[in-house]
Amino acid sequence: MENLDINKIAKMIDHTELKSNSGQKKILNLCNEAKMFGFVSVCINPHYVKFAYEQLKDSDVLVCSVIGFPLGMNTSRLKALEAEQAVRDGAEEIDMVINVGALRDKNYDFVLEDIRQVVKASAPSHVKVILETCYLTDEQIVKACQLCVEAGAHFVKTSTGFGAFGAFPHHVKLMRETVGPDIGVKAAGGISNFKDAIRLINAGANRLGTSAGVLILEGAKFFKFAPEAWLEPEIPCHICPSRHANIAKLPKAVYAYYKKKCLTCEYRDKYNRFYD
């Protein structure tokens, strides 16, 4: 990463504002920043799609709308209708949330059809499917990726940013290995600086969802000075989902899965100061 191209990173960033308390002024700022800093899209709630489209129609910034957000538990028909309207309002990208409960129940036919309906309703806009990886084991993530490919989705995406934790390189790598080079992998959730961004890009992400895009790009300008020092090898536990597994926020089985991984991890003894 010695020749870090800041413009290339900008073109990987969905400049995101999804909070329930965000007013129109925030969305206006978001659109202006996206044009100013050269982001690929603004990622927003459906309510603001029309407004954002008006701000961006003369630029090359895309409008991306989330669908079934943030829980993914709406009916398939409602998700499809929501996507259809978002596209009609100007969305060129759709980020839908998978039905995590159905996936964990192994109700794969339902999950496949749920995604298919949104893909169909969104055409020709591209669809990214949010897996909410924090609630899934590695095996479930692999299965979800396979279903997304089969359903014709264009991207798989890690997180909503509203779950127990966000994107980790481990999950991104697993997703990239599963979907191959022809499907996009979007990392989202908890990406707050250029070190996070570089880590996830190196793991296989070709799109980043973050509200910290401006900070990431400005911070990345430090990188050319002392690049090795800024990117000192990470203590593996810092970026391991097991380390961030929280008993209060995760399903029992998923929490147990991550903790088991932690107990048997090769790094555990070396970095056991984290377990003092």
Added chain:
Amino acid sequence: MFGWMGKIIKIDISNGKQETIKITNELRRKYLGGRGLGVKLYSDMCSSQIEPLSPENALIFLTGPLTGIIPTAGRYQVISRSPLTNTICDSSSGGVFGNQLKKTGLDGFIITGKAEKPVYLLITDNGIEIKDASHLWGKNTQQTRDALTEKYSVKASVASIGPAGENQVVYAAIMNDKDRAAGRGGMGAIMGSKHLKAVVAIGSKEIQVAHPDALKELLTKVDRLIDKNPVTGKSLQLLGTSVLVNVINAHGMYPTENFQRGVFNDAEGTSGEKISEVLLQKRSACFKCPIACGRSTKTENKEGEGPEYETVWAFGAQLGINDLTKITEANYLCNELGLDTITTGSTIGCAMELYEKGVFPHELKWGDADILEKLVTDIAYKRGIGAELALGSKKLAEKYGKPELAMQVKGLEIPAYDPRGVQGQALAFATSNRGGCHMRAYMIATEILGSPVFMDRYSINGKPEIVALLQDISAVVDSMILCRFLQLAISISTFTEMVNVVTGLNYSDDELLEVGTRIYNLEREFNSKAGFTRQDDMLPSRFLEEDLEEGSSRNRVVHLDKMLDEYYAVRGWDENGIPMEVTKKKLGI
């Protein structure tokens, strides 16, 4: 000329003789202004053996090429040899004094000599006049400001000393615009030694910008960068710098009772949140600043500015005091008397520990807030116990045979971050050219606040290189001159854009950063000639040998030696911390 005004006046205050100092374009390009140009001019003008409080010593006030143009750039820099540390020293202050000074048509002025009787300088579009200040001598900084603005104009900006500067307390501050301080290193004592009570600046000249349209566009982007950064766009605005009290305490590195502990149990009661709740009247800002971290506050008895983070610590946790009103009033008093709050509080803390250890004869107990007012006043007037405290912690602790109890580097007191919890900041304290200062390289940004990225605060890996980088960027910022908080939100590349659109020059990022490297090396060169070596890049033994017993920074010490070796190698200095010939040659020193 764009950015600069193109004129610096040297004035011998003994006889009033004035001369214009010629600054070549090459010199401006190599040193910018403010700290950088000041250090260069000072090094050329004064020997490294000069006595700081002698008439021969020079005191330099400078603005920078961005002063009066960019938000936050109302600042000025004062450069000389510190009477507290004997290092080369620059002290920076906000407000609007820098803007007013530059609008008189000067980039700055240099004072030498000593007036026979107290004087002040009146600087207007027509030049510099020396005026009698006999009637002001003895007045505090607020009274001095009020008298001079009443005489001249409410638009006049006044930088003055108080009784502490008059009495040459070696950590006396210069105060401007009521409550802004060029606080560190005793620049106020040098003013006092020259019988210079104040400087009044009233200017109306235009500052020329090379590319006004590009500047407008750039400032829109800067506004977004400041707004999007959680520290500059939110925390500092809402809670001021004291937002750090709870943050640093939670990290177990909030120095308590002279750095004996890293957790202050009463932190919440002296936090930024509490200040906002019980004292805050309104936010206050320096020149065009959108952050407005200043706090206009009011207690039952008085009103004023502050306390900011370092001060609420210096009169709070450092002394085991939890009375926010008394802390705040001690801050007001320092502003009026013209004292550096960090050194004042830290020196009192040192005395309290000396008393605790049974070697200091005067009773000073942890947590005793009632003594603050008298102690601070006595320091400014050098009377009673105050005469001893006016020495600063290093000399005080040496006097009582316990030099290890002074929490200082090169004689300058370390501010409110226990180095044991932040290895990079520890190295920054140790290698700071003006002594124990957090502003030479604010490693807290990366080690605690995650700006621009989080670095493991306990690790020494990569820290020497990043400390050197931040020291160099800081030297650039102090020379342009901008508020250092912008450094949290803005990279060197954006600073380069600023300098280029304002001055019309075409610095590359690398060249601008090299300006910072050059300044840092020149400062180091001056200190080396003055006798400073590796032994002075040292932290108090407490940080190298004693663990903290509680909090999340417990069971750790600073690994300074390992980092120093690597740092010197990064810098191109020899094993004694002295710049090598090849380094100086490369930088054109």
